[in-house]
Amino acid sequence: MADTALTARQHSPLAHAADRLAAATRSSGGAVRLAELPFLAQVNVRLDGKSPAADAVGLALGLQLPLEPNTVVRAADLTAVWLGPDEWLVVGRPGAQRDLESRIRMAAGDGPVSVIDVSAQRTTILVTGPRARDLLSHGCPLDLHPRAFGPGRCAQTMLARTQVVLVARDEARAGFWVLVRSSFAAYLTDWLLDAAVEYG
The missing domain is CATH 3.30.70.1520 (Heterotetrameric sarcosine oxidase)
Known part of the structure; x- marks a missing residue:
């Protein structure tokens, strides 16, 4: 079995995008917050x-x-x-x-x-903020209204033509987890950053 313990040499699939994700959060004034939750x-x-x-x-x-x-x-x-x-x-x-x-x-x-x-298969992007649902709705075919996809719901779906597992977090204002395959993470992050521009 491969050793999956964290090491000092490991880099998350989105380590290179951390500054851009933080900048998008600042420019939106908190309307959307994007961050990677690596190595879950x-x-x-x-x-x-x-x-x-x-x-x-x-x-x-x-x-x-x-x-x-x-x-x-x-x-x-x-x-x-x-x-x-x-x-x-x-x-x-x-x-x-x-x-x-x-x-x-x-x-x-x-x-x-x-x-x-399957820890190495996917990374997780956290999408929160008052406009998180609006942002995800731009590229997701699901009805993300809270009545249809409220806290504690999940789905295997497409987001910006990328297969993801979408989880509506159950804590107050916790937003969504977007679990995406590592090989598609950079593409999806670019899409999210571009879609978030309208909230800046």
Whole structure:
């Protein structure tokens, strides 16, 4: 297994864009805030959501895997994102992927389960501010009105022709996570920065 622990040599996919993201936040007067959340632990889990193994995994993580489509469950420093009837993405603090993998595998026991560290696959862009929904709506086909996509909702969708996992955060004014493949992160960031100009 590849070593996924954080090292001093690691660079996030958007390290080069940090100054531009901060400048966009300043120029919009806080209407939109863009920032990368690099190196979040991301573990893909597949199992039968109605099985004893799923219950055991929930106990081990301190949160139940969400069974309602396109919902998110959050507890402490973990977030479980529904991706399909038998698939979830468990997101945690940077560097926690090995611990998460181990806890999930041990809890599932001999039950059929797939646990894969996908932390290096994606980075996360935080989009917040009073105009965050408007900004994302420019390039996303989903209805992002709070009645349709309110806090605690998620979706695998397209944003500016890029496949993403979009998560409406459940804390007050927490905005959205945009989880994007690392190879598309620079393109999507350029698109977001360009779309944010109108709020400057």
